[in-house]
Amino acid sequence: MMRTTLSEVFCSVQGEGPYVGCRQAFVRFTGCNLKCNYCDTPVEATKVCKFEAVPGSNKFHEIENPLSPEKVSEMINSYSGLHSVSLTGGEPLMNADFINLLKTKVPLYLESNMTLPRMAKKVKDKVSYVSGDVKLLPHSLLEDPELHLESTIECFRTLKVTKDRDCFCKIVVTKDTSEDDIEGVVGAISGYISCLILQPVTQKAMQPEPGFLLKLQESFLNEIDTRIIPQTHKMWGCL
Numbered sequence: 001m002m003r004t005t006l007s008e009v010f011c012s013v014q015g016e017g018p019y020v021g022c023r024q025a026f027v028r029f030t031g032c033n034l035k036c037n038y039c040d041t042p043v044e045a046t047k048v049c050k051f052e053a054v055p056g057s058n059k060f061h062e063i064e065n066p067l068s069p070e071k072v073s074e075m076i077n078s079y080s081g082l083h084s085v086s087l088t089g090g091e092p093l094m095n096a097d098f099i100n101l102l103k104t105k106v107p108l109y110l111e112s113n114m115t116l117p118r119m120a121k122k123v124k125d126k127v128s129y130v131s132g133d134v135k136l137l138p139h140s141l142l143e144d145p146e147l148h149l150e151s152t153i154e155c156f157r158t159l160k161v162t163k164d165r166d167c168f169c170k171i172v173v174t175k176d177t178s179e180d181d182i183e184g185v186v187g188a189i190s191g192y193i194s195c196l197i198l199q200p201v202t203q204k205a206m207q208p209e210p211g212f213l214l215k216l217q218e219s220f221l222n223e224i225d226t227r228i229i230p231q232t233h234k235m236w237g238c239l
């Protein structure tokens with residue numbers, strides 16, 4: 001029977017992108033194929049999955065890993081009033097087969113680094129919302145920068161916006177983000193997305209100047225609905 005290792009399951013509101021404020025269950029998978037220099041989340045496998053049964057209580061049950069899709073579905077379905085279920089991590093696409101076995105009452109919202117095209121194909125009819133990052137990382141952090149870009153574009157093509165699925169792109173912008181890198185990739189994926197979110201990195205020391213973000217937004221607005229939205233959940237201290 002298929003099982004996977006989760007670090008946490010909790011109920012909160014979406015803090016990033018166009019669905020900010022929507023009530024969601026968050027399912028956090030462990031493990032990741034990338035090492036983003038700004039990543040705010042531990043990705044290592046954990047012995048137990050922390051489960052916040054009562055939203056906002058800050059009290060967690062410890063559930064032994066690994067977990068079955070039936071158990072995870074039951075945990076998710078215990079919450080009420082959900083808009084959708086955020087599948088995050090780590091990199092949730094590393095668990096595509098597990099995701100396909102979930103049975104939830106509300107639609108699935110995938111939060112992905114968009115670098116695993118074979119896995120993207122597996123979940124394309126299972127997820128209703130795709131929050132796809134484009135990872136503009138220093139080349140020293142990528143094994144094969146050219147393949148990275150090709151895989152990103154292929155993931156967006158596979159999971160593109162349709163009448164049954166929304167797909168938007170988030171790009172974490174730091175003071176090291178190059179305008180040329182962003183322009184190239186946005187041109188390649190703009191036909192596959194409903195909007196582009198420029199998400200300034202949350203750590204003060206790495207943040208870009210507001211003027212840089214506004215200039216980027218101006219240059220993309222001819223091509224795609226482009227919004228600047230920082231992480232909002234950190235502002236009011238929710239999970």
Ligand SMILES: C[S@@+](CC[C@H](N)C(=O)[O-])C[C@H]1O[C@@H](n2cnc3c(N)ncnc32)[C@H](O)[C@@H]1O
Binds near residue numbers: 032092111113201
């Ligand atoms: C922790 S990741 C997990 C999902 C997936 N691995 C990914 O990167 O999209 C969830 C979201 O948090 C964003 N994120 C991570 N660290 C951040 C930071 N320091 N500032 C702003 N956004 C950040 C990621 O870019 C991604 O959009």
Ligand SMILES: Nc1nc2[nH]cc(C(=O)O)c2c(=O)[nH]1
Binds near residue numbers: 014026088111233239
């Ligand atoms: N509230 C809240 N919103 C989020 N949006 C994306 C998150 C993530 O870590 O994937 C996240 C998260 O961890 N919490």
Ligand code: SF4
Binds near residue numbers: 036043091
């Ligand atoms: S892809 Fe996501 S989880 Fe993995 S290191 Fe980057 S931000 Fe963190």
Ligand SMILES: [Mg+2]
Binds near residue numbers: 040041
């Ligand atoms: Mg987060």
